[in-house]
Every structure is written in structure tokens, then in C-alpha cells.
Amino acid sequence: MKSIWDYANPQLRDLGVYEPGKPIEETARELGADAASIIKLASNENPLGPSPKALEAMRQALQSAHRYPDGGGYYLREALAAKLGLRRENIILGSGSNEVLEFLGHAFLNRDDEIITSEHAFIAYKLIAAVFGARTIQVPSPDLHHNLDGMIAAITPATRLIFIANPNNPTGTLLSQREIDSFIAALPQKIVVAFDEAYFEYVENPPDTLKFVRDRRNVIVLRTFSKIQGLASLRIGYGLAHPELIQVLQKTRQPFNVSGLAQAAAVAGLQDEEHQRKTKCITDEGRAFFEQEFAAMRLEFAPSSANFVLVKVGDAASVFHQLLQRRIIVRALKGYDLPEWIRISIGTMEQNRTCIDALKEVLAKA
Numbered sequence: 001m002k003s004i005w006d007y008a009n010p011q012l013r014d015l016g017v018y019e020p021g022k023p024i025e026e027t028a029r030e031l032g033a034d035a036a037s038i039i040k041l042a043s044n045e046n047p048l049g050p051s052p053k054a055l056e057a058m059r060q061a062l063q064s065a066h067r068y069p070d071g072g073g074y075y076l077r078e079a080l081a082a083k084l085g086l087r088r089e090n091i092i093l094g095s096g097s098n099e100v101l102e103f104l105g106h107a108f109l110n111r112d113d114e115i116i117t118s119e120h121a122f123i124a125y126k127l128i129a130a131v132f133g134a135r136t137i138q139v140p141s142p143d144l145h146h147n148l149d150g151m152i153a154a155i156t157p158a159t160r161l162i163f164i165a166n167p168n169n170p171t172g173t174l175l176s177q178r179e180i181d182s183f184i185a186a187l188p189q190k191i192v193v194a195f196d197e198a199y200f201e202y203v204e205n206p207p208d209t210l211k212f213v214r215d216r217r218n219v220i221v222l223r224t225f226s227k228i229q230g231l232a233s234l235r236i237g238y239g240l241a242h243p244e245l246i247q248v249l250q251k252t253r254q255p256f257n258v259s260g261l262a263q264a265a266a267v268a269g270l271q272d273e274e275h276q277r278k279t280k281c282i283t284d285e286g287r288a289f290f291e292q293e294f295a296a297m298r299l300e301f302a303p304s305s306a307n308f309v310l311v312k313v314g315d316a317a318s319v320f321h322q323l324l325q326r327r328i329i330v331r332a333l334k335g336y337d338l339p340e341w342i343r344i345s346i347g348t349m350e351q352n353r354t355c356i357d358a359l360k361e362v363l364a365k366a
Contacts, residue, residue: 011133018127022329033327041345041355042329044169044199044308046230048282050265051275054231057268061261069260076263079270080238089243090213092250093258097198097222097237101128104161104220106252108192109134114158118146120171120336122196125163134160144171144302144310148183155188162187165196167203170336170343172304177207184212184219192218192245198237199306201228201276202283216242220249225262227307228279229269234262283307286346293356297363308345313359314366316342322362328355 005013021042028035050058073093081088094100101124109115111133117125119141126136135158139150151162167174180195187193195209200223212219224237236258239249269275290309294301300312313319316339320332331343344355 009133011130015130016123016127016335018124019335021331022324024329027324027327027329031325031327038327038329039347039351039354040329041347041351042331042343043232044227044306044345045232046228046279046307047347047351048230048275048279050230051269051272053272053275054229054265054269057264058261061264064260067260068256069258069263071255073258073263076258076267076270077238079267083270084210084240086210086213086240087243089246090240092239092241092246092253093263094237094239094253095257096226096235097196097224097239098124099235099257100220100222100237100239100249101125101163101194101196103239103249103252104192104194105129105132105134107248108160112158113160114156115161115163116151116154116159117163118151118165118168120144120168120338121146121163122165122169123335129161141171144168145173146175148175148179152183152186155191159191162191162193163196164193165198166207166209167199167305169196169198169306170308170331170333170338170341171302171310172199172306172308173302174203174305175207180207180209184217189218192220194220194222196222198222198224198227202280202307203305210240213240213242216244218242218245220245225266225269228276229266230275230279231262231265231269234259234265236262236266282348283346286349286352289349289352290344290346290356297360308343310338310341310343312341313363314340316340318366319359319362322365323355323358326358326361328358330355 024035024038024040027038077088077091080091105128109132113134115129116137119138129136137154139147141147209221220239220241222239226232294311302310316332333341
């Protein structure tokens with residue numbers, strides 16, 4: 001008897017599955033512990049939670065939960081356009097910025113096409129390519145930074161999309177304006193470049209990629225409400241591009257893909273600049289603390305521009321499990337070809353200190 005796999009798209013058989021950070025509830029069940037005692041520093045979430053204004057907007061939006069949301073996201077797109085100096089026609093909303101990545105796959109990828117990305121880049125890029133039967137060309141990054149010259153050299157007639165996370169996940173490294181400008185100047189017009197800027201708001205002086213949108217280059221900038229806005233559970237993100245590119249992507253979007261609850265929370269959260277400042281402040285403090293401690297422990301780490309730090313600990317899988325036994329969740333990175341490294345999200349200072357104390361204990365035993 002044949003398996004259902006004999007009828008499914010063949011590229012799905014060997015496709016890896018994205019593994020998110022281990023959930024608090026799952027860890028609590030496994031350890032027989034109270035969920036409140038678990039410290040999760042694995043998924044780059046906002047330790048302060050959502051803006052109070054976003055929480056109030058969600059409570060009010062629940063009264064209309066029986067109605068379909070605004071399928072075009074008018075008010076949120078208007079609010080984003082006003083904040084960013086763009087037009088509503090420059091913006092597409094997604095169920096997280098990951099869904100906008102899928103829109104790009106639907107719009108531009110066919111079997112045997114190619115995408116280009118960095119060796120240690122967000123794993124979702126190559127998973128999306130595989131779903132559409134496209135090949136992923138990974139450009140080596142031995143210093144944990146994007147090699148933009150290598151990406152240009154890797155372009156072939158089959159290249160359709162290039163994905164660049166800046167700051168990069170999981171390394172936290174940042175490309176400069178000069179590097180990006182030189183890259184875009186050397187890029188063939190027919191190739192679409194996605195700048196994934198999920199951690200944009202954590203950067204002190206971020207490079208300007210929206211100028212390429214205004215210049216009508218085939219560039220899309222991806223951002224999210226999951227990180228500094230603290231709305232990860234609501235799944236809401238957006239893409240910024242010239243109107244014709246947005247029109248192409250709108251053809252791939254399902255109706256009502258972003259809930260009314262998420263849209264209301266995002267509009268309110270966008271206006272709460274004080275909450276964003278507090279989040280950035282606690283992140284800057286925590287990142288400096290981790291990097292100072294790693295230096296004192298003589299551990300190699302990647303200086304980060306995001307809300308996490310990548311650190312080399314030896315047997316990362318073992319360190320991950322030992323920290324888990326101490327009720328601390330971090331992220332081991334074997335799936336990113338970084339088997340000796342863990343990524344630690346920045347939490348409250350109390351959580352950060354607890355994590356460092358536990359890490360010192362684990363490494364001392366090793």
C-alpha cells in the first residue's frame with residue numbers, strides 16, 4: 001500500500017521543520033515545576049510584555065470578536081505610513097513578518113529557482129525556498145557577518161530572491177549603511193532583495209533601507225510587532241516596498257490574514273513610544289551586562305545589535321539541557337551550523353543575573 005507521501009509534493013519529504021524556542025509550559029510539565037518559576041531567554045521576546053495601551057486596545061477590540069477584521073488593515077497601514085513617511089500603498093500586513101516571506105515565495109519562486117542568503121541566517125528563508133522547490137545558496141560567513149560581496153558573486157540566471165537579516169538572527173551582527181549602499185548599487189534590477197529588520201528598533205543608528213523603497217528599487221523591508229512591541233502571540237508584521245511590488249504580493253495574501261485584535265493592538269502600541277524606550281533601555285543594559293560577563297568568563301561572543309547575544313560555550317546541546325534543568329531556557333544552534341554556540345535573549349536584569357550564575361555553574365562542572 002502506498003504512503004500518502006507518494007502523492008505529496010516531493011520536496012516536502014525531506015523538508016526540515018522550524019523548531020521554535022522551547023515553550024515555558026512544556027518545560028514546566030517536563031520538570032514538574034510551576035510555570036512562573038521558568039525563565040525563558042530563548043525566543044527574543046520582550047520581557048516587559050505589550051504596551052499598556054495595546055492591552056487596553058485589545059480589551060476593547062474583543063467586543064467585536066464576532067466580526068471579520070478589516071481585510072485591508074486600513075488604520076494600521078495609515079498609522080505605519082504616517083510614522084515612516086510612506087504611503088498606505090507601500091505597506092502589506094502579514095500574520096507575522098514570516099507570512100510576508102511566504103508571499104515572496106508565492107510571487108517569485110518556481111521549481112529550480114534560487115535564493116541567496118547567509119550561512120548563519122534565519123532558517124525560515126531556506127525552509128520557504130524548499131516548499132516552492134527552489135534551491136538555497138548559502139554564502140559562507142566565517143566571521144558571523146554577512147558577506148555581501150560573496151552574495152553578489154553567487155548570483156546566477158536562476159537567482160530570484162536575496163534575504164538579508166539586519167541585525168542578523170541568530171548572530172546579532174549589523175551591516176553598515178556603506179555596505180548596504182554598495183551592495184544595492186551592484187545588484188541587478190530584476191532580483192528582489194528582502195531586508196529582514198525584525199530587530200530594527202533596537203539599533204541605535206540603524207541604516208536607512210527605506211530610501212530604496214522610495215527610489216522604487218526591488219527591495220522589500222520586513223518588520224514586526226513581535227519584538228520591541230511585545231505582541232509575538234498576536235502574529236503581526238509588515239512589509240514595505242514600492243506600490244507595484246506590494247500589488248504583486250497582495251495577490252498572494254489570503255483575505256483577513258491579520259486579526260482585528262492584532263490590528264487594534266498594533267495601532268495602539270505603535271503610538272506608545274514610552275514603552276518602546278523602556279524596552280530599548282532594559283535591552284541595552286542587559287546586553288552590556290551579558291557581554292561584560294562573557295568577556296570576564298573568557299567566552300567568545302558576537303557583539304550584538306539586537307535583543308540577544310550569541311556566545312560560544314563548547315557543547316551547546318549539553319549546556320542547553322543543563323540550563324533547562326535549572327529552569328532556564330536558552331537556544332542551542334546546531335540547526336544553524338553553530339553546534340558550539342547558544343543564543344541568549346535579554347530579559348529583566350534579575351533574569352539575566354540568574355542566567356549568568358547558572359551558566360557559570362554549568363561551565364565550571366564541564
